[in-house]
Amino acid sequence: MASGGLIPGSLPIFDGKGYDDWCVKMEAILGFQEIDEIVKVGFKEPPKNADEGAKTTYKEMKKLDCKARVLAHQCIGAPIFQKISKVVTTKEVWEILQNGYGNSGKMKKVKLQSLRRQYELLSITEKETVAEYFDRLQVITNTMRVCDENIEDCRIVEKVLRTLTPQFDHVVVAIEESRDLDVMTIEEL
Template sequence: MSRKSNFHANLPILNGKNWDTWVKQMKGIFIVQEVDEQVNTILDPLPANPTNQQRTTFKEAQKKDNKSLFLIHQCVDAKVFEKIAYSTTSKEAWDILHKSYGGDAKVKKVKLQTLKRQYELLQMKNDEAVAYYFTRLATLTNQMKNCGSNLAEQETVEKLRTLTPKFDHIVVTIEDTKNLSEVKIEGLQSTLEAHKLKHGDLIH
């Protein structure tokens, strides 16, 4: 019983609202479990009068498909499971979930417009920690990419101009001494946090 509990605890669970994150995590699990092709492959039935080799190949494919379907079952909550309860293959279940929660092109286009507006207006708050602001920035850019945005990292780095005035000096220094096209967002965050610590303004 404890094994089963631990198994569940380490798996991502689709609740209907976290599709973009969940699907990335599931693809990683499928690769580790060596069943990543199954959710995109139709399981062909055995032909009439199959050879021993065909039987063996079919049995192996069916085994992998059952494994990937089992993983999907373990990684959805009770409400989502009802949508795929009668699916007989992993591809059938995967396609249902994608259609239900993945969103079509029109929906993503509208959502992306809203996210772009939020991105344009994003500003660091006066009492906001550097780490928290960069988390908000990363979350927003990831959401945009999930909706089809091709936002370049340089554009994200250039958001340093949205920091509060107390960072004006370090921002000017960074822009004067570094090629922003070569700066990584993680390095920028580290530089800013080091600047705060050096000037006695503790990071929250």
């Protein structure tokens, strides 16, 4: 895919694990290649009596779909490839992967319940740095967001300040007195 500026060795390969992360990376790549819409929306063959404009549009869409399918094939490991190798459109590929590995409604709810519990029980340990704790918290909150949980920055900021060890009490008080926590971003914290 030299024309698109991507180096094949840098493409993410889905091997059955980490679907959500792979999906985010693929959406960025597909957007960069300007083929994300064909993957999500798909295309239909025009009727036999269609005008030349419709036929030309169909050919362009089919070409974009082939480009997207080539990219998808490059980003899927051998065991998973067997599940999608006979599929005709990239939209179908995406749907098979989403249904097999994505967070369906029930799976998403179960996963979200587990993540909410982890989030609520999470606190910094004595041996952990604030940066390490913050990284653990970010992984959980980002995964919750992938599952469509609306978790605002102010809630995360409050969680961090509330769960720090007593040695940080003076820092927490200083932050609470000098800043408006309702508008403070994670990056500012």
